[in-house]
Amino acid sequence: MTGARTRVLVVDDEPQIVRALRINLNVRGYEVAVAVSGAEALRVAANFRPEIVILDLGLPDIDGIDVIGGLRGWTDVPIVILSARTDSADTVEALDAGADDFVTKPFGMDELLARLRAAQRRGPHATENAxxxxxxxxxxxxxxxxxxxxxxxxxxxxxxxxxxxxxxxxxxxxxxxxxxxxxxxxxxxxxxxxxxxxxxxxxxxxxxxxxxxxxxxxxxxxxxxxx
CATH class of the missing domain: 1.10.10.10 (Winged helix-like DNA-binding domain superfamily/Winged helix DNA-binding domain)
Incomplete structure (x- = not known):
């Protein structure tokens, strides 16, 4: 693949999911950084400057909602939630906090990749078509x-x-x-x-x-x- 690779930050503490995402995203030309906690996610994001974030809500230290708030304090990077929580109240809370989309676990890789592409098109550098x-x-x-x-x-x-x-x-x-x-x-x-x-x-x-x-x-x- 030629040209700059899209930077993706994966925030999840489940090793199998992180491994699957890293492999699939790398194969498709993404540059992947990983964080396994909310605090680490905020540190990595500040240095890595991701162009899209995949975020689990159930992290071992702080809730994913707080991570969204921390990111939204300085960036409008697209955030796609990837979570085992199926209560619609969690989805609404995440969207209201500033997430762009919500995918529930277990998930299909093709669907997730399609959601990422859609989020990229709506990303902070996208020009709104009137x-x-x-x-x-x-x-x-x-x-x-x-x-x-x-x-x-x-x-x-x-x-x-x-x-x-x-x-x-x-x-x-x-x-x-x-x-x-x-x-x-x-x-x-x-x-x-x-x-x-x-x-x-x-x-x-x-x-x-x-x-x-x-x-x-x-x-x-x-x-x-x-x-």
Whole structure:
């Protein structure tokens, strides 16, 4: 492989997982650094300057959520959580703390690598494309318009707010709390029924088959993803 290798920091205290990740990432041209604790992760990150971080939440010293906070204090590097925790509350907490995606153990290597590539595309050096094009509709983030079949789609202010936050984070899991806080405000972060209503309305207006959406995807109990 020619050119600079993408630097990946793997933070996990399970030797088998670290070994598997190191082998697979190296084969695919990544430069890999490893940390087995939260404190070590923060030290290595400061020196290694990773371009993406794979982080386990269950570390032997400090919780992975605190590691996210430590990283977010100085870097917007993409962070993909790799954890055995399956409670949706843990996923939401990690996303709200600043993680970009969440993969549960056991995991498929192909899926994880795809998530890494997606996170890289959304990385701190990526330039936001003001126009998001799907096979069904087009979202113009600068002009705040949506086109479908050559016609402008009328959205209410709230519908646009929900669509905008998802489109700006395309490919990324956006937590229910983040959407509610951004669109409705902090007093409404528990009103998850709002999201079911407005996502249903958006799907009716934008999806070819609203009951089987291709672009406005529900991640049950966690949030939504635009793809």
């Amino acid at each position: 126009v998001v094009v799907t096979e069904t509709f087009t979202v113009d983030l600068s002009n705040k318009t949506v086109m479908r079949d050559g016609q402008k789609v009328h959205l209410t202010r709230t519908e646009w707010g929900v669509l905008e936050i998802l489109a700006r984070n395309r490919g990324k899991l956006v937590s229910q709390r983040e959407i509610l806080q951004t669109v409705w405000g902090p007093r409404h972060e528990r009103e998850t029924h709002y999201l079911r209503i407005y996502l249903g309305q958006l799907r009716q207006k934008l999806e070819d088959d609203p009951s089987h959406p291709k672009h406005l995807i529900t991640e049950t109990g966690m949030g939504y993803r635009f793809q």
